[in-house]
Amino acid sequence: MFNRLYIHVPFCVQKCLYCVFISNTPQKNELLDYPVLLIRELQLRTSAASPVASIYFGGGTPSLLQPPQITRLLEGITDHTGIQADAEITLEVNPGTVDGISLKQFRNAGINRISLGIQSFDDCFLKVLGRIHSGYQSRQAFKNAREVGFNNISIDLIHSLPGQSLEQWRTELLHAIELDPEHISIYGLTVEEGTPFARIYPAGSHELPDEDLSADMFELADDLLTGSGFEHYEIANYARPGYRSQHNSSYWMRDGYLGLGVAAHTFLRDGYGVRFSNPDNLKEYRQGLDSGKLVRIDEHQLTLNNAMSEYMFLRLRLSEGVGTQAFEYEFGRSLESVYGSTTTDLVRLGLLIQNGSQLTLTRRGMLLSNQVFSRFL
Ligand code: SF4
Known part of the structure; x- marks a missing residue:
């Protein structure tokens, strides 16, 4: 049915101006109680399951969890489904939430891959995006992660930022290459309805790069990164040989995964596949767990045609x-x-x-x- 786990942590220090993900500033004790809810969900959703091949802590900002909470979560998963000895266990990290000590503790807790949400090394762009960290903090977080023994680090960068030139984007890419991560994810900024960004930069805003410039930025990333030995293995993802994201690759291969937590999505390989998600607010999610009745939001049993179509556009x-x-x-x-x-x-x-x-x-x-x-x- 599934052999991978996605764990959504819907909390952030503050909301970035472009963000459409389900995340909020945690209220009193919400962060503290959350791992208990996750393990309860795992126990309710599964009976017999085989050891998982990968676990991905995404968000939100999962690096807001304390390392002992990660330890307890991994222990809970080990007790319930088991974790394969060579499982990839990724933690998304906001550079503004960690230091050398916490990174070392995350590593000791069992995290073996870090995905650093750098987005930009330029403090002006970081401010425009509403990020809580500086370029210096991102570099420090990367160096600290290396020093405490992480040998599988991914970084995220965003291009097509308001007012960004091709040369500024080149500088971002060169900084990224200089850090020498194992994996780089590159996204073009999209201005989503309902975000503060959509009000600041309405459709047709001259401050946003046009389609041609965005395409040039995509191509420049492809040229520079493949020229530096990265394999362009997925539209938005580059990896050193042997360092593709196993967890994310499984999404494109249509492996089954169980999503735990507020707003988490699940795909089970039953029949042609079934997809559903969890409630997108903590109150409803908690009520479901308390009543022992877990709802499946937007449950969709795939037909043969659905499955063939997904197979094509994912692969x-x-x-x-x-x-x-x-x-x-x-x-x-x-x-x-x-x-x-x-x-x-x-x-x-x-x-x-x-x-x-x-x-x-x-x-x-x-x-x-x-x-x-x-x-x-
Ligand atoms: S850190 Fe990520 S999830 Fe949190 S508000 Fe910013 S973009 Fe959204």
């Missing part, structure tokens, strides 16, 4: 793309018979490329990936 995100034999093995019908005319068209448009039996996105296809994926819906 195409990866550099390996979609193999025609693997597709046939999974669904008992040929890719040609289901999507033949669509893939022929996308190849003709220069968005997909066919290499033997593998179909992959071209660089232009990556830039226009939403348009490509919509063709498989």
Whole structure:
């Protein structure tokens, strides 16, 4: 059914101005009690389960949890499902919430991969984004993580920031390369409705880079990072050989995972797959646990057509793309018979490329990936 766990921690020191994730400033004791709720959910949601292959603490700001809370959580998971000996256990870290001591304690607690939300090294941009940390704090957090023994560190960067030039983006990338992380995730800023950013930068705002500049930024990242030995293994992700995110890769491979916590999403490999999420507020989540009746919000049992469609747009995100034999093995019908005319068209448009039996996105296809994926819906 699942062999991975995602744990959502919906608390942040303050809300960043562009943020659409489910997170709030924790009220009294909320942070303290939260791990108890997570373990209760795990016990209620699962009976017999096999040891998990990866655990991902995401948020929100999971580095607001105290290291002993992580220890207790991992002990609870070990007791209930077990954790494979070589499991990847990632903690998303906001650089403004850690120091050398806490990072060492997180490592001792069992975290073996850190994902640092740096976003930018430039203090002016960090202020525009409403981040709580400086570029100096990000560098320090990275150095501290290395010094205490983390040998698998990912960093996140955002481009297409208000007023950002291509040269400023180049400087960000060079700083990132200089730190020498094992993994880099690159996102283009999107201004989402309902955020303070949407009011400050309404549609058509001249301060936001246009599509051409954003595309140049994407291509510059691709050139500089692959030129520095990183493998561009997924549209937004680069890794040193052997350091792909195992947990996130499993999403694109449609492995089953159980999401624990407020607003966490789950995908179980029952039939063609079932997806659901948890309540997106703490009160409702806690009430469900207290009553012993866990609701499944937006539960959706996938049909064969849904599953084939997901398979295409998730696997195409990866550099390996979609193999025609693997597709046939999974669904008992040929890719040609289901999507033949669509893939022929996308190849003709220069968005997909066919290499033997593998179909992959071209660089232009990556830039226009939403348009490509919509063709498989
Ligand atoms: S730290 Fe992340 S989750 Fe928290 S408010 Fe900022 S962007 Fe949102």
